[in-house]
Amino acid sequence: MKTLILGAGYAGLATATKMKPTPDLEVLLVERNPYHTFETRLHEAAAHNTRVTLPIEPLLRGTGVNFEQASVDSIDVDAREVTLKDGRVLTYDTLVVGLGSVTNFYRIPGLSDHATELKDVSDADEIFNYVNRIYSAGYTGNRDIVVGGAGLTGVELVTELAQRAQVLSRARGLPPFNIYLVEAGPKILPVLDDALRARAERTLNEYGIHVLTGHRLMEATATGVTVQTADGEQKQLQAGKIIWTGGIQARDIVKGERLEKGPGGRIAVDDYLRAKGYPEVFVVGDMALAHDQGGKPVPTTAQHAGQQGRLTGKNIRSLVKGRELEKYQPNTMGEFVSLGGLMAVGWMKLPWNQKLAMTGGMAHVMKKASEWKWRSSID
Ligand SMILES: Cc1cc2nc3c(=O)[nH]c(=O)nc-3n(C[C@H](O)[C@H](O)[C@H](O)COP(=O)(O)OP(=O)(O)OC[C@H]3O[C@@H](n4cnc5c(N)ncnc54)[C@H](O)[C@@H]3O)c2cc1C
Incomplete structure (x- = not known):
């Protein structure tokens, strides 16, 4: 059985590392980077230049999985073909798609042109270099940072940046820069309950972070953003750096006549994480729209991506051995x-x-x- 795993993120790598050399099973993992990125730690890399990657090949020892560093251009599940950016076409009997998500800029004018994302090591490097630059001798521009989106990523990033600002300000005798956390919704960290949120808000206040909940980001330019309150009042925030962590959508790379896509472009999957209408295609991680036992969409998180990957690895081995597949039971x-x-x-x-x-x-x-x-x- 010729199996392709696309993406070595939390879901794809978990699938690959669950494999064992098995007769009649040939597995190829395709990933654009030679390393796995600990995406959940990118905010640490942005603030402190921490290493958040791990080479892939050593992790595949003993799994029987081959690795190919290549970028996927398109996936046609009707033709069962994966086209790579270099023009090569790969075919498969079984496919696992775990190519993650991309930033959703919600078509806010200027945002995709002027905001840095936090999805990749290069984004983290850009933020780290910016902070170094504004503490260098002779820097005269605006030093402030606006972060859009007060979910997990935005909050983890602003607190880490504030901590770095304290250290650099003490060391270099310069005042810290201002950090504005802009959120359209009424509260930060909607995933947490009120008591934990209150504790998080207290920490943000202690760091001096300006939290602007109920402020919608309307436009971004090279020099700052326009935000608007629920009653229509507009304000300008000048900034040397704008960072957008306000939304994601599934990577739009899979084409198929019978595919069903849900909110955020996520691909609807059955109880075994197979794309509806395509039993030979497993979709895992941020790209998959699975539901929990209560019928709610499973959150796009690393812990769920890992669980889905591990189950899919196990199910592929069952497939080749002619055994029954195990159903997906999300567990937060x-x-x-x-x-x-x-x-x-x-x-x-x-x-x-x-x-x-x-x-x-x-x-x-x-x-x-x-x-x-x-x-x-x-x-
Ligand atoms: C800063 C930050 C903090 C987070 N914190 C948490 C947290 O605390 N807890 C939590 O549970 N979740 C957290 N998340 C969310 C979590 O990181 C994602 O839900 C998780 O990474 C999804 O896993 P995935 O395998 O679907 O995608 P990814 O981990 O994004 O992996 C996708 C892989 O596909 C590769 N790829 C993409 N396109 C191509 C292509 N065309 N060709 C070849 N390869 C390609 C990528 O290089 C990547 O390796 C955080 C996310 C961010 C950005």
């Missing part, structure tokens, strides 16, 4: 948000569907533990 183990340094807030799942809320150092340890768990799961 918890949610932790880092708030700079050793501070974090979040909750973990306890038996009987109880939640244990945590703040401070303990939550930080739990956040790190989830990263270590991911790291050991792919070894």
Whole structure:
């Protein structure tokens, strides 16, 4: 069975590392980078230049999976063909698509031209270099940063940047730059309950971050943004750097007559994570629209991408051995948000569907533990 896995993110890499050399199973992992990116740690790289990548090939030892560094151009699931950017065409019996998501700029004028994203190591480098530049001797431009979107990514980024600003300001004797966190919705971190959100808000206040909830970003230019309140009042925020973390959409790369796509362009999948109408195509991670036991869309998170990948790896081995496939049962183990340094807030799942809320150092340890768990799961 000729199997292609596209993308070595949380979902694709989990699929690949679940493989074992199996007669009649030939697996090729295709990824544009020679490394896996710990996307959940990009905010650390943006603030502190931390290393957040891992070479792929050593992780595939003992799996029987071959690796090809190449960029996918298009996928035609009717023709069962994957076209690479270099023009080569790959065919398959079974396909796993885990190419992740892209930033959604919601067609806000000027935003895609003037805002930096946080999806890739190169985005993190750009932000890190900007902060270094504004602390260099002779810099005279506007030093402030506007971050759009107060979800997990936006909040983790602003707190980490604020911490870096404190360190650099002390070391170089310069005032810290202003950080504006702009959010159209009424609250930051809508995934958290009120008590944890209040703790996160307190940390943002302690850092001096300007939190503008209920402010819609209307336009971005080379020198700043226009925001608007619910009652129509407009304000200009001047900034040397605009960063947009306000939304994602599935990578739009798969074409097929019978494909069903849902909100954010995610591909509807069945109980086994196969694209509806295409039983030979598994879709995993941010690209997949799966539902939980209560009928709600499964969130686009690394923990769910990893679970989906691991199950798909197992199911592909079952397929080749003629065994029954296992159904996907999403399990949200918890949610932790880092708030700079050793501070974090979040909750973990306890038996009987109880939640244990945590703040401070303990939550930080739990956040790190989830990263270590991911790291050991792919070894
Ligand atoms: C800053 C940040 C913080 C986050 N924090 C958390 C968190 O704390 N907890 C959490 O659960 N989730 C978090 N997330 C979300 C999480 O990172 C995503 O849900 C997760 O990465 C999705 O996994 P995936 O495998 O679908 O996609 P990805 O991990 O994005 O992997 C997609 C892979 O496909 C490759 N690829 C893309 N296009 C092509 C192409 N054309 N050809 C070849 N290869 C290609 C990419 O290089 C990448 O390796 C965070 C995201 C960000 C950006």
